Amino acid sequence: MKTNKRLLLNLIITLTIPCIAHAETQSVSTELEKVIVAAPESLPNSKADLSQDDINAMQSRTSDTATLLKGLPGVSLYSSGGLSSLPVIRGLADDRLRIKVDGMDLISACSNHMNPPLSYISTDRVNELKVYPGISPVSVGGDSIGGTILADSKKPEFSNSPDQLLTNGEVGAFYRSNGDARGTNLSASMATQSFSLKYNGSTAKANNYDAGGNFKPAGNTAIDRAPLSADEVGSTAYKTRNNAIDLGLKLAEHHLLQFRFAHQDIPEQGWPNQRMDMANNRSNQVNLAYNGDFDWGILDASIYREKTHHKMQFGEDKQFFYAMMGNAPGMPMETEGDNRGLSLKAEIMSNERDLYRIGAMMQRYRLDDYWEPSGSGMMFPNTFISINNGERDRYGVFAEWEANWNAQWMTLAGIRYETVKMNAGDVHGYNGNGMYQSDADAFNDSDRSKRDNNLDLTLLAKFTRSAMETYEFGYARKTRSPNLYERYAWSKAGMPMRLINLTGDGNGYVGNVNLDPEIAHTFSLTADWHDAEQKDWGITVTPYISYVDDFIDAERCSSGGMMSLCNADNLTRTNGFVYLQYQNISAKLYGVDVSIGKQLYQSNHLGAVRGEAVINYVRGKNRDNGDNLYNIMPLNSKFSLQHTKGSWQNTIEWELVSAKNNINEERNEQQTSGYGLVHLRTGYQWNNIRIDFGIENAFDKLYSEPLGGAYTGQGTTLSENGVPWGVTVPGMGRSFYTGINYQF
Numbered sequence: 001m002k003t004n005k006r007l008l009l010n011l012i013i014t015l016t017i018p019c020i021a022h023a024e025t026q027s028v029s030t031e032l033e034k035v036i037v038a039a040p041e042s043l044p045n046s047k048a049d050l051s052q053d054d055i056n057a058m059q060s061r062t063s064d065t066a067t068l069l070k071g072l073p074g075v076s077l078y079s080s081g082g083l084s085s086l087p088v089i090r091g092l093a094d095d096r097l098r099i100k101v102d103g104m105d106l107i108s109a110c111s112n113h114m115n116p117p118l119s120y121i122s123t124d125r126v127n128e129l130k131v132y133p134g135i136s137p138v139s140v141g142g143d144s145i146g147g148t149i150l151a152d153s154k155k156p157e158f159s160n161s162p163d164q165l166l167t168n169g170e171v172g173a174f175y176r177s178n179g180d181a182r183g184t185n186l187s188a189s190m191a192t193q194s195f196s197l198k199y200n201g202s203t204a205k206a207n208n209y210d211a212g213g214n215f216k217p218a219g220n221t222a223i224d225r226a227p228l229s230a231d232e233v234g235s236t237a238y239k240t241r242n243n244a245i246d247l248g249l250k251l252a253e254h255h256l257l258q259f260r261f262a263h264q265d266i267p268e269q270g271w272p273n274q275r276m277d278m279a280n281n282r283s284n285q286v287n288l289a290y291n292g293d294f295d296w297g298i299l300d301a302s303i304y305r306e307k308t309h310h311k312m313q314f315g316e317d318k319q320f321f322y323a324m325m326g327n328a329p330g331m332p333m334e335t336e337g338d339n340r341g342l343s344l345k346a347e348i349m350s351n352e353r354d355l356y357r358i359g360a361m362m363q364r365y366r367l368d369d370y371w372e373p374s375g376s377g378m379m380f381p382n383t384f385i386s387i388n389n390g391e392r393d394r395y396g397v398f399a400e401w402e403a404n405w406n407a408q409w410m411t412l413a414g415i416r417y418e419t420v421k422m423n424a425g426d427v428h429g430y431n432g433n434g435m436y437q438s439d440a441d442a443f444n445d446s447d448r449s450k451r452d453n454n455l456d457l458t459l460l461a462k463f464t465r466s467a468m469e470t471y472e473f474g475y476a477r478k479t480r481s482p483n484l485y486e487r488y489a490w491s492k493a494g495m496p497m498r499l500i501n502l503t504g505d506g507n508g509y510v511g512n513v514n515l516d517p518e519i520a521h522t523f524s525l526t527a528d529w530h531d532a533e534q535k536d537w538g539i540t541v542t543p544y545i546s547y548v549d550d551f552i553d554a555e556r557c558s559s560g561g562m563m564s565l566c567n568a569d570n571l572t573r574t575n576g577f578v579y580l581q582y583q584n585i586s587a588k589l590y591g592v593d594v595s596i597g598k599q600l601y602q603s604n605h606l607g608a609v610r611g612e613a614v615i616n617y618v619r620g621k622n623r624d625n626g627d628n629l630y631n632i633m634p635l636n637s638k639f640s641l642q643h644t645k646g647s648w649q650n651t652i653e654w655e656l657v658s659a660k661n662n663i664n665e666e667r668n669e670q671q672t673s674g675y676g677l678v679h680l681r682t683g684y685q686w687n688n689i690r691i692d693f694g695i696e697n698a699f700d701k702l703y704s705e706p707l708g709g710a711y712t713g714q715g716t717t718l719s720e721n722g723v724p725w726g727v728t729v730p731g732m733g734r735s736f737y738t739g740i741n742y743q744f
């Protein structure tokens, strides 16, 4: 009783001080947990973590934060722009995952999802990445069916004595030969015993990369604005600048207030699998978080706001070729996103056995998507309104109970309830011509105010049979409501449809106001065998299956109006781009993740050698018609040999990926061939200096990543046949990379 009263009091105090707020800043709470509560490792144990050291070693070879997750069991990537890959967990990607950056639920504000959550935190700023595949606890979930990714920047550090001013920082630079990629990063911080100030900045830029082997897509070289050189992959260049300021205030011992401001400016990012490029992306984020430790447990509160202004246009490798468009010089598209959130979470240790987590969240999201007129033809004289004042608001509450019954059994049970409210205003096309007007009229007459009531459940148990054997198993029911484009993209004219594309397949999409939320029922089991010290060897095997009701997929459309490409021919085409409408279907995903590690050799003289392997298998099926789901990673594996001697590390890595033959016929998905890549890496840490060097794709193989989508990187990409159908986006050829980092 006493505990509950104190909790209530603290909640009231927190709520009445509007400035004090919360992020589910996992890293901070974990730290405090370790200091004060000394709680046992929480469920699920099978989550994957990347520490600062892991991330440091990878920074010089990638500027794309999502790619840091590559190689973790169950994780793959939809490749897209050079900074904006979309992580996939066991076949489920994008909005199907809950991705939090410093506790903020960020949302992609673009009809091509060019600015996904992880693109907002640069690789040098991210300090910790946690992946909860599949059955994530309700306390880190919500409005997602595939799992959770938490990306956190470094928590503030304070000095230990009143007369000491703590100052430190880091400066670094990298260079990668393929695409001439280069960048720098700098951080500097100063702190007293109770106040900390930190600045963090980074830049990265790259030209188009070259594919391995020999790449030259036929059919569109004559209309290149600037002819590409041999093997050059169009629309893969990028340029980014990130700045962040973090303030930390220790209110008392174990009571921390953090204020973070981050500004991102991407003046250019090409898209090899979309018909437009990112011409500019500016975002500002403010985030105020409180984290406190009490004798009953932990309290987190946060309030945040993120505003994005996103612009698309044709980059250097794309162009407009339409004389019929009235010599339009290009096609400006703008998107503005405004995202505000509030969350509260308490973790209560009631006794040795029981730990409770309760929480609430609110999110208010607004999106405007509009395309200004261009030229004097079809895109004239009005602004095309794609999404008018789109609203997507979430209100959620959850309760979770974790119990340590004895040395062998641990359980976790959670329930989460969310209401998602959506709406969008009236729209119109560039003009009153038949093809825009009838679709706009139908949309404007429809009932677009939607309210989804979503219930999530998680049940997990862990059985430790011996020091060498643990089993973790569970069930989750997870729900995701449609996003604004899936519900409200309205035009069935060919060109606007080709600009609504969240997957990079080159096809055209139209929304569906009658979509229902998707509900996944997931079962999984993780068996973990290892030596008693967990140092020598380990094998982890996780089979899983997920039945998804009302999975938001797409079906070809046939009943478009005048000039629409939703026609009879669209229904039967097997070798061209197609036009689809989002639809609920029944789906099933299943597979297994395996990871194996073994110490192979050890001597004082030569150091240690460890072998590791990760093998992923996943299948995705449409239960209604037997088709395969789109963009499902074929069987893939990564084998590595790691040599460590003192602070010197050498790695040889084999990446083996099978051919993708299980393709989605509805989208005319393209097959990809199997391939094997070899990467070589070495890293050395010498006092405060870290130097990395390596070769990616050492044998310069030509390959296409299975989830890289359709190549639309060069030519008159906006017209349906301005790009040849059937070309996949080639991956990067051989690249030498080097990076240096100095901590002071």
Ligand SMILES: [Cu+2]
Residues within 6 Å of the ligand: 110, 111, 112, 113, 114, 277, 278, 310, 311, 312
């Ligand atoms: Cu975009």
